[in-house]
Amino acid sequence: MRSISRGLAALLLLAAFAMTAVAAPPPAAKATAVAVTAGDGSNGSPVPAPEITVPALRARLDKIPEAVDTDDDVTALVAQTQDIVAQAQRFVASRAGPLADLNARLGELGTAPPKGTAEDADITRQRAALEKERNALDADIRLARLVAVDAQQRGSDLLAQRRALFEAHLLERSNSPLAGAFWRDIRSAWPTDRDRLVALEKEVRTGVSTALHGPERGGVIASLVGALLLALLGSWAAEHGLTRLAARSFPMGRLRRSLLAVAMVTATVLIVALAAQWGWQTLEDAGQWGPTAQRLGESVANFAIFVGFVIGLGRALLANGRPSWRLPPMADAMAARMAPYPWLIAGVTTLIWLTTQINTLVDASLAATVATHVATALALTALTVVMLMRLRLPEADVAPAIAAAPAPDALKPEEAAALAGRPLWVGLVTGAVAVVLIAICVLAAFGYVSLASFLASQLTWTGVVGAAAYLLFKFTDDLFIALLSSRSNAGQRLQKSLNVAPQTLDQAAIVLSAVGRVALFFYLVIALLAPLGTSPSELFQRSGKVGSSLKVGQFELVPGALFGALAVLVIGFLVLRLFKRWLDNSYLPSTTLEPGMRSSLTTLLGYVGGILVVASALSALGIGIERIAWVASALSVGIGFGLQAIVQNFISGLILLAERPVKVGDWVVLGTAEGDVRRINVRATEIQLGDRSTLIVPNSEFITKTVRNMTLANAEGRVLIRLPMPLTTDAQQVRTLMLAACSTHEGVLATPAPSLTLEGIENGLLIFQAIAYVASPRLAGGVRSDLLFVILEELKKAGLPMATPTTMVMAPAEPAAAAVVPATPSSPIPGTQT
Incomplete structure (x- = not known):
């Protein structure tokens, strides 16, 4: 029976660890909450919490040391500083209303009169009392804000000290796992570590036993089973429901694929978080948990969000069973081979983190800590090697694909890319990962187990963050393309409503997508610098401090x-x-x-x-x-x-x-x-x-x-026609014909009327000049051409001769041979006129 209880306790802890839980309040905040709801000791009735005062907050802050020795001390002290900041902010918020009321009452009384001016004594006393109360309240608010600033600065200093401690211990060298001293240290420290583990086991067994054998045993078991079913079946139902919803309601185009993937990851995390909170809250309320076991349960619940995220992210990206919705360019066979790995990554990281957390809680020996580092490095290295081997396309998959696809067009894009060969960047990344794996093994063999464990953990964490970044990059790009691209429905509506050029919309979509990717890359870098399993709240807190x-x-x-x-x-x-x-x-x-x-x-x-x-x-x-x-x-x-x-x-x-x-x-x-x-x-x-x-x-x-x-002062255009005629021409008849042609043309303005003048005689010719006006200078050329056609035609009909230009023909010089050869009468000299 005792072994069954131990196994059940371990199973419940691992089940709770595989679920996501809402972050538990820090110890200081939880203690405050207990103090608020605690009874008065006589009848158990709740009593109000003690009023927050600025001297009390300052006293709590002064008790927090400025230097620490371990990471656990930093975590607890940072939680206390955060609680002090929260209480100081609540103090300021509670005094803001009374301060505004006092200012309003002083405004009703008006300003104090100048010296030597009489005023009602009652009003003077009221103003003095209100000003005194207002000044005291304003001073308390200022002091509370100062305490909040000092607490935030103390927390930042403690976090900086934790980073310094981490860097100091990272390069420490211990005994190599290949040496006998490594195993002798573990054997000598095992009795002490075993006693501490037994104490933790007793607390866990007591909590599980009291929860399962208490008066509400049936309800506890039903709640645990319901939480487990919610985490497993709920995620499966959400995945299938979102797929059907996306096929019916999501917008057409690339956005529907990335939107479905993001929705699946979010739904998985939320459902598992709800299930984990349900299960752990049931165990915590029904059982009697020791302080160490309770801290372990709360930590497990907090870490479960990472596990749910990894599983949801892997299933969303692989999209097994719905290859048309898959985001990465991956063949179906490779996606099927990679299907177990999200669960495997979650399981291995769970065991590693759980071992590390237990060592911290029980204050395990240095030998146990070093052994944990070695196990972490080797386990994550082995997991990465297996994944890299599975990512390679086997020859057994290549040959049938080539035989079944005689033409490249018959293959899917991802299959064609797989058969054509890997891109260059994939080879570079694979080579870099291989170098890191070799470095991890070498460091562990030479005794730098902390650095080897850190590199292995960061390598796994980098893979998880990279997969999440790929999904978010795709979603950001597809979102802005769907909203602003000239080819999308939303972009076409913007183009019509704002009269924006299609090229402008496309450029805006590309620029905003790039800006979004830069912002995501900023948080990606911050996430890569975070330890394995960092919660979102801690990630945003780090990003806010680093990127302030x-x-x-x-x-x-x-x-x-x-x-x-x-x-x-x-x-x-x-x-x-x-x-x-x-x-x-x-x-x-x-x-x-x-x-x-x-x-x-x-x-x-x-x-x-x-x-x-x-x-x-x-x-x-x-x-x-x-x-x-x-x-x-x-x-x-x-x-x-x-x-x-x-x-x-x-x-x-x-x-x-x-x-x-x-x-x-x-x-x-x-x-x-x-x-x-x-x-x-x-x-x-x-x-x-x-x-x-x-x-x-x-x-x-x-x-x-x-x-x-031409159109600054007058927008009208002028048509000018100069026509030379012989001296024998009837000038009056020419004048009549030309004015009639101008007047009958529809493009010529009636006002000012067309005019014709005889400019004079040039080279024995009469020069007639007609001037007509049109509505615009742009019409002058066309109207002038029309008038010339009409005038020439009318002159021809009237039989009026046109002037012909004078031509002069020059005879070439007679050659010398012409003097010897006599000319015949029948052959005139060339170039002469007869």
Whole structure:
């Protein structure tokens, strides 16, 4: 019967360890809670907890030593400092309301009158009493905040000492496991260690026996069975339920796969946490547990969250039974071979951690601690070696795959990648892991067992963190692509509602995904520096301390400020874009401003708004104008040399937008180029030429050179036709025909009316000049061509001759041989006219 009880106790401890539990309160906090609900000693009725006072908190903080010798002392003392901080914060919160009431009452009484002025004595007494009470309360609040700050600093110092102790013990050398002294030390220390283990066993057996043989035996057994079923069957049911839900309700695309994996890990952790809390709370309430056994149970419950996370993460990534939902590019056969390993990793790390925890609780000998380090290093090394061997694709799997897939297109992408060979980075990682494994074995053989155990633990922890990072990276990338990509439904709705270009949405998705990955990488580094099995609360606490600030020179960079500045940039430019769109579509069309002025005004306000957004982002980052003054001073030299042209064009662009000698929509002539002004940018202006090409002109050209603006004062265009006619031409008839042609053309304006003048006589020809006006200079070329066709046709019908150009034919010089050969009358001389 005694052996059965021992086996049952061990089974219950391991079952509770395999589950996830909500973190138990620290010892100091738990003692406080017991004190609050304790009876008065006579009838068991609860009495209120003693009131928190600042001197009591200061006295508790003064009792905490500033130096420690072991890690256990650090853990307990840090818990006490955290409890002091929590009580000080509760004290400040409880006094904030009365302090506000006192300030309000003093405000009702008004300020004290100047000296020599009479006031009612009762009001004076009330004001003096209230001010005295207010000052005392304010002093208590200030002292409580100071105690909280000092407690936080004491806790940080203790954690730093723990890291120093860890580093000091890490490189210590002990007896090698290959030497006889190692085993003699274990044999000599075994009697003492056995007695301590027996004491712990008695506490565990007593707690289990009283819990299972008490008056509520049936309820305890039912609760334990229910917790176990909830942890096992509940996780299985959640996995299958989430898979069906994802197939029906999750959005299409890559996001549904990563979202399902994240949901599965979260559901597994929550379900196992609930089951572990249920089971341990049942055992704790029903049994009589000793202090060491209770600490072991609470530690097991806290560590169980790591076990549940490892199992859930492994099952979510391998996705056996649903290969189409698998995130890693892994063949089905390899995923099936890797299926037991999440459970194996959880089991091996559980046994290692449990052994280490028991050694700590019973204060085991140095020989037992060294043996535990050796066992940890060897067990984790063997587990890693087996996993690496299983990750290799066996020849038995390659040959059937090649025979069954005659064409590469017939294979799945992950199978084709497996058959084609491993990527280079996989080989590099495998080689690095092999080197670390060899180093672990060598260190353990030479007696550096602490360092070997640490490397083995960190290698396993790195694998777990890397798998979690892979899942989170995939989820972050898929999330932003699904929300902002121009190909997604959400992105298309944003494109329609905000009038954003598809390329802009794609760029925003890529940038935000990169920012999210950088943030995840930051916490990944913090997690890699954490010990094996660190809880999420401890991880975020470490990340908050490590990443609270980064000082670069005289500038302190805070990660929170970085994200705040990024949020200001995104929101600011989004609001600026909406404001410009409102101006273009709603407000400016209701004014009397012309289109060119509207475009210039919108562009100018966009520049001003962009500067304000950037300034706000710098302010959120902690960089004020006074801090960047030295940057402007340093850049002034560069501006004076290399950036002079850029600054000149920028200032010229502002002048163009302000004075508007040239605005959007004008027809300008600049040198030999003429065309429409389409856009005035910060540095250059875009002019669309007649052949539909775009001419990019620096803004300084419009300020420093002569520019002909055809539409600055008058938007009408002029058509000029100069026609030479012979001297014998009937001038009146020509005038009538040309004016009639101009008047009948639909593009010619009636006001001002077309006109025709006889410019004079040139080279024996009459020069007629017709002038007509059109609505825009852009129409002048087409109208002039139409008028020429009509005028020439009418002149031809009227029989009026056109002037022909005078031609002169030069006869070539007669060759010398022509004097010898006589000319025949039938052959005229070439080049002569007859």
